[in-house]
Amino acid sequence: MNRRKLIVANWKMYLSLHEASLLTNRLDKHVELHHDVEVVLSPNYLCLQPLSQEIDHRKFKLAAQDGYFVDEGAYTGAISFNQMRDLVSYAIIGHSERRRYFNDSLEVVRDKVAAAVRNRITPILCVGETKEERAQKETKQVLHDQIVTALSNLTSDDAENLVLGYEPVWAIGADEPAKPDQIESAISWIRYQVRELYGEKTESSMRLLYGGSDEPEFVKSIMSIDGVDGLLVGRASLNYERFKDIINNAHLVALEEDKGKEA
Numbered sequence: 363m364n365r366r367k368l369i370v371a372n373w374k375m376y377l378s379l380h381e382a383s384l385l386t387n388r389l390d391k392h393v394e395l396h397h398d399v400e401v402v403l404s405p406n407y408l409c410l411q412p413l414s415q416e417i418d419h420r421k422f423k424l425a426a427q428d429g430y431f432v433d434e435g436a437y438t439g440a441i442s443f444n445q446m447r448d449l450v451s452y453a454i455i456g457h458s459e460r461r462r463y464f465n466d467s468l469e470v471v472r473d474k475v476a477a478a479v480r481n482r483i484t485p486i487l488c489v490g491e492t493k494e495e496r497a498q499k500e501t502k503q504v505l506h507d508q509i510v511t512a513l514s515n516l517t518s519d520d521a522e523n524l525v526l527g528y529e530p531v532w533a534i535g536a537d538e539p540a541k542p543d544q545i546e547s548a549i550s551w552i553r554y555q556v557r558e559l560y561g562e563k564t565e566s567s568m569r570l571l572y573g574g575s576d577e578p579e580f581v582k583s584i585m586s587i588d589g590v591d592g593l594l595v596g597r598a599s600l601n602y603e604r605f606k607d608i609i610n611n612a613h614l615v616a617l618e619e620d621k622g623k624e625a
C-alpha cells in the first residue's frame with residue numbers, strides 16, 4: 363500500500379497573524395511542491411481565514427488545532443468544525459496539551475473526532491502515553507483506550523481517511539525524539555488496534571505519524587520505520603529552514619522507498 367507522506371506543522375499558540383503570514387510566505391518561496399509529500403500547516407484559529415486566501419493550495423493544506431464537538435449553539439468562546447469546514451482540510455484532535463490543560467477526556471476526544479468527520483474535516487488524532495505511564499508499563503493499555511474510545515463512533519470508511527499521530531507525551535518539547543525501537547513498537551501496536559477494530563484494508567489505508575522533537579536530522583531514521591507515514595512537527599515548524607529541510611528529507615525517504623520497490 364502506497365500511502366502519501368504527510369508532514370504537519372503544529373504552530374500551537376505561537377505567531378501573530380503577521381508572523382504566520384511571513385512564515386507562510388517564506389515556506390512558499392523555499393519549499394518545492396513534492397507530489398509524494400503532503401504538507402499541512404496548523405496555525406491558530408485567527409490565522410485560518412487569511413492564510414486560506416494566501417496559500418498555494420497545491421503546496422499546503424490547513425488544519426485547525428482543535429474544534430468544538432457541537433455544530434452550533436450557545437457555547438461562548440467555542441468554534442465548531444462546522445464553522446471551519448470551508449477553511450481547513452484537517453483538524454488536530456486529542457493533542458496531549460488539550461488533554462492536559464483543557465481536560466479533553468477520552469469521550470470529548472471521541473465526540474470531536476465524530477464532529478470533524480461529520481463536517482468532512484479529516485481528524486489527525488493524537489495519542490500517546492506520559493512518562494509515568496511508560497514507567498508503569500501502561501503504554502499499550504493507554505494507547506488502546508485512547509484509540510478504541512476515539513474511534514468508537516466511526517465506520518470503517520470514516521476510519522480509513524483518518525490520520526493517527528503517535529506522540530509520546532515525554533518526547534514533546536524534549537531534547538530528542540523517542541528512540542526508533544520505541545516508535546516502532548508503539549506504531550505496530552497502534553496498527554494492530556486499528557486492524558482489530560476495522561480489518562486490514564482500513565489499517566493499511568490509514569496514515570500514521572510520529573510527533574515529538576522532530577528535527578531534520580531525525581527524519582530519515584523515523585520515517586524509515588515500518589508503518590510510519592509522516593511527522594507532526596512542533597518547534598521545528600516555526601523556523602522555515604528547519605521545516606523546509608524536514609519536508610525535503612521526507613521527500614528523499616519517499617524517493618528511496620520508490621526505488622526500493624522498482625528494484
Ligand code: PGA
Pocket residue numbers: 372529533534535536573574575576594595596597598
Ligand atoms: P515538538 O512538538 O516538535 O516541539 O516536540 C510536537 C507536538 O507537540 O506535536
